[in-house]
Amino acid sequence: MLENIQELIDQYIDLSFSVHRKGESLIRDQIGSDLTNDQHYILRYISQTESCTSSELAEEFDVKKSAITAIINRMWEKGLIQRTRDEKDRRVVYLTLTEKGNQLYVNCEERIYKLVESFIKKFDPKEIKQFLETYKKLNQILIESKDYKVEE
Amino acid sequence: MLENIQELIDQYIDLSFSVHRKGESLIRDQIGSDLTNDQHYILRYISQTESCTSSELAEEFDVKKSAITAIINRMWEKGLIQRTRDEKDRRVVYLTLTEKGNQLYVNCEERIYKLVESFIKKFDPKEIKQFLETYKKLNQILIESKDYKVEE
DNA sequence: GTTTAATTGTTCAACTCATTAACTATTAAC
DNA sequence: GTTAATAGTTAATGAGTTGAACAATTAAAC
Numbered sequence: 001m002l003e004n005i006q007e008l009i010d011q012y013i014d015l016s017f018s019v020h021r022k023g024e025s026l027i028r029d030q031i032g033s034d035l036t037n038d039q040h041y042i043l044r045y046i047s048q049t050e051s052c053t054s055s056e057l058a059e060e061f062d063v064k065k066s067a068i069t070a071i072i073n074r075m076w077e078k079g080l081i082q083r084t085r086d087e088k089d090r091r092v093v094y095l096t097l098t099e100k101g102n103q104l105y106v107n108c109e110e111r112i113y114k115l116v117e118s119f120i121k122k123f124d125p126k127e128i129k130q131f132l133e134t135y136k137k138l139n140q141i142l143i144e145s146k147d148y149k150v151e152e
Numbered sequence: 153m154l155e156n157i158q159e160l161i162d163q164y165i166d167l168s169f170s171v172h173r174k175g176e177s178l179i180r181d182q183i184g185s186d187l188t189n190d191q192h193y194i195l196r197y198i199s200q201t202e203s204c205t206s207s208e209l210a211e212e213f214d215v216k217k218s219a220i221t222a223i224i225n226r227m228w229e230k231g232l233i234q235r236t237r238d239e240k241d242r243r244v245v246y247l248t249l250t251e252k253g254n255q256l257y258v259n260c261e262e263r264i265y266k267l268v269e270s271f272i273k274k275f276d277p278k279e280i281k282q283f284l285e286t287y288k289k290l291n292q293i294l295i296e297s298k299d300y301k302v303e304e
Numbered sequence: 305g306t307t308t309a310a311t312t313g314t315t316c317a318a319c320t321c322a323t324t325a326a327c328t329a330t331t332a333a334c
Numbered sequence: 335g336t337t338a339a340t341a342g343t344t345a346a347t348g349a350g351t352t353g354a355a356c357a358a359t360t361a362a363a364c
Contacts, residue, residue: 029298029301030298030300030301030302031302032301032302036349036350038349038350039349053312053313054312054313054314055311055312055313063350063351063352064351064352064353065312065313065314066313066314066315066316066351066352066353066354067350067351067352068313069313069314069315070349070350070351071349071350073314074348074349089311089312089359089360090312090358090359090360091311091312091313091358091359091360092311092312092313092359093312093313111302112302114302115300115302118297118300119290119293119294119297122293123286123289123290127282127286128286130279130282130283130286131282131283131286131287131290134275134279134280134282134283135283137275138271138275138283141271141274142271145270145271146181146182148182148267148270149181149182149184150182150183150184150263150264150266150267188320188321190320190321191320205341205342206341206342206343207340207341207342215321215322215323216322216323216324217341217342217343218322218323218324218325218342218343218344218345219321219322219323220342221342221343221344222320222321222322223320223321225343226320241330241331241340241341242329242330242331242341243329243330243331243340243341243342244330244340244341244342245341245342
């Protein structure tokens, strides 16, 4: 039963990172980090993949590579991210978290977990579970129809 | 039955304007408007209230008034918005849509309706209805706990 | 093997949106 | 009538975005 709730919380966090409430700066305001939301998304992605590239991030977040370069630069200046050139293919640069970056990430995730837990618990587990399932389906449909254009 | 689906579509559009999928620029890409999402939100709000003020918009979208001034300026330059000073209280400026602004709004809404309809129809009406209800409750909880901060 | 094409990532200029702080103009309060 | 508060703007600054041009490197064509 307990791990059931934990799973719901994890699923919600996953969703709330693909969805973004307008006018809400959860990371800065409620979690008390000086990262922007976008910077936290990237911190999170790098942490989970251990190591990734700019192209991969651009693909994942559906923005141009130059946008990723700008964000990574700011995070690099804060000492959160390391850049390592691939020895075989010297075009690619691997991005990894520094110790400082990892500590910040772990600390934030802990707080995010507590925050999400606090309002997930206000729902009947069945209701929130059904909600998340529909949400995932909807998200998938939105992704699939991303290039569909409405005619006149 | 038919108005049931229409209602669901309306509710979804309302929600999707308070929620904002990251990396998705629905208005520009799928609807084919040259407005940004933020500009469309404001177009929409002014249309629905007939007339409003900068302060009201700042309150509604939870940003500072200077941010609203910047957006309104851009929309004013495009000829979408009119500014009218109140004759009694000459500090306040009423914002209304021009004919051009209103035409653009109506045109966009029509396309948005079609787009949302196309994927709402992929769900069982019961499922999407339940989804929207939970979403509204969740949204309310998020708004209420906006000032809650997670402790160390 | 040399030329051509594709890929990875950066830099730069221009845009939108956000905040903070200082400011004008006007109205309200005492 | 002086002081407070309110409505809105302006200016400086920063983050994130795009598009275009670029360098460096690798892959493909021949």
